[in-house]
Amino acid sequence: CQLSTGGSVAGAVKLNKQAAEIAVNWAGGLHHAKKSEASGFCYVNDIVLAILELLKYHQRVLYIDIDIHHGDGVEEAFYTTDRVMTVSFHKYGEYFPGTGDLRDIGAGKGKYYAVNFPLRDGIDDDAYESIFQPLISKVMEMYQPSAVVLQCGADSLSGDRLGCFNLTLKGHGKCVEFVKKFNTPLLLVGGGGYTIRNVARCWTHETAVALNSDIANELPYNDYFEYFGPDFKLHISPSNMTNQNTAEYLEKIKTRLFENLRMLPHAPGVQMQPIPEDAIDQESEDEDKQDGDERISIRASEKRIARDDEFSDSEDEGDGRRDNRSHKPKAKKSKVEANSTSASNANNNETKDKNNDELKKKDEPIADSTDKKPTTADTPAEVAEPEPLKAGDEKSESTKIESSSPNSQTVGPTPGPKGDVVEKEKKTSS
Numbered sequence: 001c002q003l004s005t006g007g008s009v010a011g012a013v014k015l016n017k018q019a020a021e022i023a024v025n026w027a028g029g030l031h032h033a034k035k036s037e038a039s040g041f042c043y044v045n046d047i048v049l050a051i052l053e054l055l056k057y058h059q060r061v062l063y064i065d066i067d068i069h070h071g072d073g074v075e076e077a078f079y080t081t082d083r084v085m086t087v088s089f090h091k092y093g094e095y096f097p098g099t100g101d102l103r104d105i106g107a108g109k110g111k112y113y114a115v116n117f118p119l120r121d122g123i124d125d126d127a128y129e130s131i132f133q134p135l136i137s138k139v140m141e142m143y144q145p146s147a148v149v150l151q152c153g154a155d156s157l158s159g160d161r162l163g164c165f166n167l168t169l170k171g172h173g174k175c176v177e178f179v180k181k182f183n184t185p186l187l188l189v190g191g192g193g194y195t196i197r198n199v200a201r202c203w204t205h206e207t208a209v210a211l212n213s214d215i216a217n218e219l220p221y222n223d224y225f226e227y228f229g230p231d232f233k234l235h236i237s238p239s240n241m242t243n244q245n246t247a248e249y250l251e252k253i254k255t256r257l258f259e260n261l262r263m264l265p266h267a268p269g270v271q272m273q274p275i276p277e278d279a280i281d282q283e284s285e286d287e288d289k290q291d292g293d294e295r296i297s298i299r300a301s302e303k304r305i306a307r308d309d310e311f312s313d314s315e316d317e318g319d320g321r322r323d324n325r326s327h328k329p330k331a332k333k334s335k336v337e338a339n340s341t342s343a344s345n346a347n348n349n350e351t352k353d354k355n356n357d358e359l360k361k362k363d364e365p366i367a368d369s370t371d372k373k374p375t376t377a378d379t380p381a382e383v384a385e386p387e388p389l390k391a392g393d394e395k396s397e398s399t400k401i402e403s404s405s406p407n408s409q410t411v412g413p414t415p416g417p418k419g420d421v422v423e424k425e426k427k428t429s430s
Contacts, residue, residue: 001044004028008046008189009279012053015147015185016278022186022210026203029151029191031071032097040069040097041192047149048077049279050187051084054147056276058185059083062145064136065090066175067153067191068163070100070116074151080108085115085143089132091164092118102253105260112263115139117253120244121164125171127243131250133178135257140182142261148184152176153191154202158238161194166238169205176206186210197227201234 004027011023031047032040047063051074054061063078065071065088078084090100106114117131155163157172180186188210193199208215217234219225225232 004030005044005046005049008050008187009053011187011189012050013278015187016054016057018185021183022180022188024188024207024210026188026190026207028189029067029153030073031065031067031151031153031191032069032073034073034076039073042073045073045077047071047074047151047189050189051078051149053279054149054185054187055083056278058146060085060143060145060147062139062143062148063087063151064148064175064179065151065153065191066132066156066172067151068156068160068165069095069153069192070097071151072097072099075100075104075114075116078110079106079114080110082109082113085113085139085145087115087117087135087139089117089119089128091121092116093120095164102256112260113143115257115260117257119165120249122166122241122243123245124166124238124243125168125174127245127247127250128167128171129174131254132175135254136178138258138261140184142264145184147187148179148182149187149189150176150179151189151191152203152206154193154199155191157193157195157198157202158236158241159195159198162192163194164241166241166243168238169202169235172202173206173209176209180210198236201228201236205234 004025007025008028011020011025014020014023025046028046028050030042030045033042033045051061051063060082061084063071063074063084063086065074065086068091070090070092071086071088075086075088078086088100092100100116100118102116102118104114104116105112115135117135152172152175154160154172156165156167157163158166158168176188188206190203193202204215215234219228219232219234
């Protein structure tokens with residue numbers, strides 16, 4: 001499903017970008033799948049998705065189906081719009097999927113934009129050409145599409161296991177050749193086909209038609225050569241089955257379809273609006289997300305910017321070092337900025353040290369001069385006894401202790417020796 005759908009959508013993107021005149025996806029053409037239903041060996045309708053992609057750039061898209069089965073999934077998707085016209089040539093009657101009646105012409109805005117040509121068994125090359133070319137010419141004249149999608153189902157060939165038509169590769173390929181002459185962006189997709197060797201023959205021939213290339217009828221030897229016996233030729237011969245599509249019947253159907261096409265007022269226009277994003281972005285590879293162990297594409301490798309200190313592949317010896325910068329160098333910091341940065345860092349460090357010292361002082365207990373005993377670390381020599389404090393010194397000592405620890409509790413004057421107290425009382429009494 002991914003291969004089928006991705007190929008058709010990618011082909012539509014190529015046509016939108018005018019990167020190709022004809023896009024081919026033989027793995028596509030699954031025209032029976034519907035929005036919420038798988039049908040007729042089709043799980044995803046790649047044709048509908050491709051047409052939706054084309055409508056982002058093109059006002060009108062024409063869909064042509066030459067598979068033996070009716071393209072019911074595509075017709076149902078665009079049955080009520082005038083931006084897509086569907087034209088199907090198919091076997092009608094007791095045959096899958098049982099849809100595609102002549103009276104199925106669309107509904108609402110899409111009325112007369114669904115064209116169905118019901119056929120009977122055994123139609124051959126000449127009869128098919130007599131209805132295909134006049135009808136498609138009239139459609140191109142009245143509808144004037146800016147893009148065409150052609151479904152080339154190979155089950156309409158003679159000898160198909162599930163088919164009942166009698167077309168050869170030349171008759172089938174003439175449809176591709178005729179549509180190609182209008183010089184309109186063209187998407188070719190595959191479809192049905194249940195005699196595998198004839199499917200390979202058909203799409204090989206039509207690829208050559210799209211390329212304006214002539215290929216020999218003799219098949220070259222290959223690994224599957226034995227499957228194309230007994231004649232080992234490219235082209236096939238028609239069978240002797242009876243063509244039940246009389247000239248009167250074909251002319252009657254063709255006349256009725258021409259009358260319906262005359263009911264079209266004119267080629268419908270579309271109001272201008274912003275173009276949505278493409279379904280597939282060809283330039284969206286992100287090198288940063290790629291695995292370093294995986295091989296990158298040539299396009300991605302050409303976009304890579306080599307470092308200035310790297311050697312190129314062909315200059316890894318001698319004086320082959322790259323001297324040209326592949327990007328603008330970063331601006332260096334000036335000396336003033338560097339000095340200011342270092343100065344601010346130094347100030348921050350000093351502030352941190354001061355804060356740490358204050359925290360340590362808060363945690364230390366307040367020393368008492370009467371209880372403190374000297375140690376060898378404080379006084380390596382003899383330690384003198386403290387001198388008695390005078391009356392004025394008591395107040396200053398208390399002030400010193402309070403100022404050294406502003407957050408601590410209030411501490412009174414330190415008591416001195418007993419002799420000082422007696423002397424103080426004598427002075428007071430006198």
